[in-house]
Amino acid sequence: MGFFRNLVNRLSNRADIDWEEIEAVLISADLGLKLTTRVIDTLQDLGRKISPEDVHQATRNEIVRILGEPEPLRHSPELGLPTVFLISGVNGVGKTTSTAKLALMLKNQGHRVILAAADTFRAAAIEQLQHWGERLDVPVVVGKYESDPAAVCYNAHERALRENYDFVLCDTAGRLHTRHNLMEELKKVRRSLAKLDETSPHERLLVVDATTGGNALAQARQFNAAMDLTGLIVTKLDGSGKGGCVVAIREELNLPTRFIGTGEKAEDFNTFDPHSFVADIL
Ligand SMILES: Nc1nc2c(ncn2[C@@H]2O[C@H](COP(=O)(O)OP(=O)(O)OP(=O)(O)O)[C@@H](O)[C@H]2O)c(=O)[nH]1
Ligand SMILES: [Mg+2]
Structure with a gap:
């Protein structure tokens, strides 16, 4: 800024x-x-x-x-089936925090939200999301440490259908043994979420950290190739990041920014508004 x-x-x-x-x-x-x-x-x-x-x-x-103008999300719960978000990104960008913040935002809008702890690569990641779930009073579907994340997401989706949840938010791992493994795992998660509703996951969002500058564009290219992303969550706009990656990624990959993170607290999260973004960045 x-x-x-x-x-x-x-x-x-x-x-x-x-x-x-x-x-x-x-x-x-x-x-x-x-x-x-x-x-x-x-x-x-x-x-x-x-x-x-x-x-x-x-x-x-x-x-x-x-x-351009703000873009509506791809699926709305009024259609009857849960809207599924798959949240991805490299390690440490703010996936888990953003998943929790998004859960709070949707809950405050009156929606019923369920979380899937699909980062089974680290035991602490499961606990981190569970902790958020308790704080926000939102259920979290978990699997065992090192279990199949695709199964965790499938289970969450199935429960959402059964119990009429409006939104399923799937938090994923940022790091596996290799980046190739990570991409293959995300593809598998995506396929498993399509089993109960072929249009799911409706939003495939990449989380990027605004303070990483040009790296965000490189990450967007890579994840988009594997996942056919629908948009971005840009975090840490309260830090030294200028936020220009929002523009560079939109221009090259036509990916709209959906949400922005502006701090560590659950409330520090907003729907992206191009007009106020322009005013802030300049
Ligand atoms: N200042 C600031 N900090 C943030 C923001 N979003 C997340 N963080 C912090 O960034 C750190 C990493 O956040 P996580 O949500 O654990 O990131 P992650 O992508 O899930 O990390 P891995 O699961 O390890 O890949 C935490 O200390 C968060 O509090 C933000 O918008 N602003
Ligand atoms: Mg995480």
Whole structure:
């Protein structure tokens, strides 16, 4: 955040336009190379002395164009079957916390939510989600340590159908022995969730940490290839991350950001709104 302030600091007291400086500011905001190049082209086409306000305006126009309007979720519980979310991402990005935060948000909207502790790779991960479940008063379906995560998700889905839950949120592992194993496991989880409802999991969300910068885009490419993602949850926007990955990932992979995490507490979570995001990032 604070892109514009950063820009003014860098560009003030300069007699000439320093295109490299402008480029450096845009790149450091994680907005991606394509956007940066287009902004510079637009500014050069103006054919006059460039002010920080010009850069601000051109960047803003590009971001607004790329992000568009908020997108509705793919499935709504009014249709009668539970809506299933598969939450994935590399280790430590905030999957488990975001799953719990999302559960609280949906519960506060009056929905019945059930969680699946599908990170069976670490015993502590199961306990972590169970702990959240107790705090939020939301049931958690678990399996044994090192048991099949696809079975845990299937069981949660089956229980949701049987007991009329509106949402099933599946938390998954961030690390297995290899990244290849992780992708294969996620594919298997996805297949098992399709057994009871072929349109499930309706939302396949990747969690990315805004403070990891350009890495988020690389992660999105990899998970999208394996999982055909439907969107993102971007966490740690309260930290040093600029959040530009939201724009870069939308531009390259057309993946909308659905939710954002802005702190460690359960309440620090919101539906993504492009308009307020633009205001914040600039
Ligand atoms: N400041 C901040 N911290 C966050 C946010 N989301 C998660 N965290 C913290 O990030 C750390 C990791 O969160 P987890 O939810 O355990 O991450 P994970 O992706 O489930 O991690 P693994 O299961 O190990 O892969 C915890 O200390 C969280 O409190 C956020 O939006 N802001
Ligand atoms: Mg976790």
